[in-house]
Amino acid sequence: MFLRFFGRLSASLLVLLSALWACLALWYQLPVPSALKIAAAVLWAGFGLVAIALLWRGRAARALLSYAVGFAMLMSWWGTILPSQNREWADDVARQLIAHVDGSVVTMQNVRNFDWRSDTDYTQRWETRRYDLDRIRSVDVALSYWTGPAIAHTLVSFGFDDGQFVTFSIEIRKKRGESFSSIGGFFKQFETSLVAADEHDILRVRTNVRGEDVYMYRVSLPQPAMRSLFMGYLDEGAALVRAPSFYNTLTANCTTIVYALAKHVVPGLPMDWRLLASGYLPDYLYDVGGLTAGYSLEALRAQGRITDRAIAADKTPGADFSQAIRQGLPGTGATP
Known part of the structure; x- marks a missing residue:
């Protein structure tokens, strides 16, 4: 019982921290107006909270798999953001x-x-x-x-x-x-x-x-x-x-x-x-x-x-x- 509780707690913290990182990544790098950045961050936060809720309701496999796939897609996008020499520099x-x-x-x-x-x-x-x-x-x-x-x-x-x-x-x-x-x-x-x-x-x-x-x-x-x-x-x-x-x-x-x-x-x-x-x-x-x-x-x-x-x-x-x-x-x- 204790191991199950500890496992859920650890997974929840991992989802929570990664969701926080994802929201900030979307805010700083998503190439859209601020209103759409906020909407994207809110949607991702909701995605993370739903995953945590499902986790505590005994649907850990479905919750973690769905979140992992979504996060992998986010990281694929993150990898396409490359440094540049050509910007309007100060x-x-x-x-x-x-x-x-x-x-x-x-x-x-x-x-x-x-x-x-x-x-x-x-x-x-x-x-x-x-x-x-x-x-x-x-x-x-x-x-x-x-x-x-x-x-x-x-x-x-x-x-x-x-x-x-x-x-x-x-x-x-x-x-x-x-x-x-x-x-x-x-x-x-x-x-x-x-x-x-x-x-x-x-x-x-x-x-x-x-x-x-x-x-x-x-x-x-x-x-x-x-x-x-x-x-x-x-x-x-x-x-x-x-x-x-x-x-x-x-x-x-x-x-x-x-x-x-x-x-x-x-x-x-x-x-x-x-x-x-x-x-x-x-x-x-x-x-x-x-x-x-x-x-x-x-x-x-x-x-x-x-x-x-x-x-x-x-x-x-x-x-x-x-x-x-x-x-x-x-x-x-x-x-x-």
């Missing part, structure tokens, strides 16, 4: 990174260097820049917080001994007029974009325009590992040019892809829940010995907050943005 992700490597010199096309006045008012600039991989001297991780301590956007910035910096950011490739949705990120709403940008663009837009709180940490890596990580980003960019892929809020986001690249540079990096709760990435890096030694995590966090320095740089004519935000940053040697 301006800031309209172009893709193209890189050419000649020995140690990398020529990167479509490096973004927008001048942002607001999220909707900006001057577009896409530039071609050259970087000598033999001259990489630093790797900094920046975390941009906008909704509490657990969620942050991860950016990785490379510094060169000639004073250049370039920042890589894995982002959603949103369409014109579209905004980010963490739930939509589970349901093929966005493709993935790799943005390479000037720090005055990609960090300043977060601190000075969007009002996000940004922290920067110097990462301890030997120069060959820095170079390998840089090349990993170029490989990721080339892969996205060859074949688009969907962004996923859980499995293919800004932090999990950084980890996937980094574990090829530093073998044996442990998987950790803080790679999913990206706001706690600095805690993870500190625990694996990846941040500047000789400081507590609290000190690194306090001195790594660049928000006020970024805002102040705007008020100082001629200020070097990248140098200004690093004043007092542990590991850089730049005193405040």
Whole structure:
């Protein structure tokens, strides 16, 4: 008796969860007006509830078979939804990174260097820049917080001994007029974009325009590992040019892809829940010995907050943005 009850309960939960997923999938991907999306979701919810009701009335085989066939048909449709390169993209992700490597010199096309006045008012600039991989001297991780301590956007910035910096950011490739949705990120709403940008663009837009709180940490890596990580980003960019892929809020986001690249540079990096709760990435890096030694995590966090320095740089004519935000940053040697 208990086993029968437990089996029905387990099957009911499975149907309930899959029906919830199906309703959201229909809402985010069914190519019809909103009213028809709602109708489709309501019908599927009713389908799931009927299956559960039949299950508890002793008609388990009929209920589960009917639901399984329906769900299989839904998954067949889901498999036809493929990522695309050809949509009406938002301006800031309209172009893709193209890189050419000649020995140690990398020529990167479509490096973004927008001048942002607001999220909707900006001057577009896409530039071609050259970087000598033999001259990489630093790797900094920046975390941009906008909704509490657990969620942050991860950016990785490379510094060169000639004073250049370039920042890589894995982002959603949103369409014109579209905004980010963490739930939509589970349901093929966005493709993935790799943005390479000037720090005055990609960090300043977060601190000075969007009002996000940004922290920067110097990462301890030997120069060959820095170079390998840089090349990993170029490989990721080339892969996205060859074949688009969907962004996923859980499995293919800004932090999990950084980890996937980094574990090829530093073998044996442990998987950790803080790679999913990206706001706690600095805690993870500190625990694996990846941040500047000789400081507590609290000190690194306090001195790594660049928000006020970024805002102040705007008020100082001629200020070097990248140098200004690093004043007092542990590991850089730049005193405040």
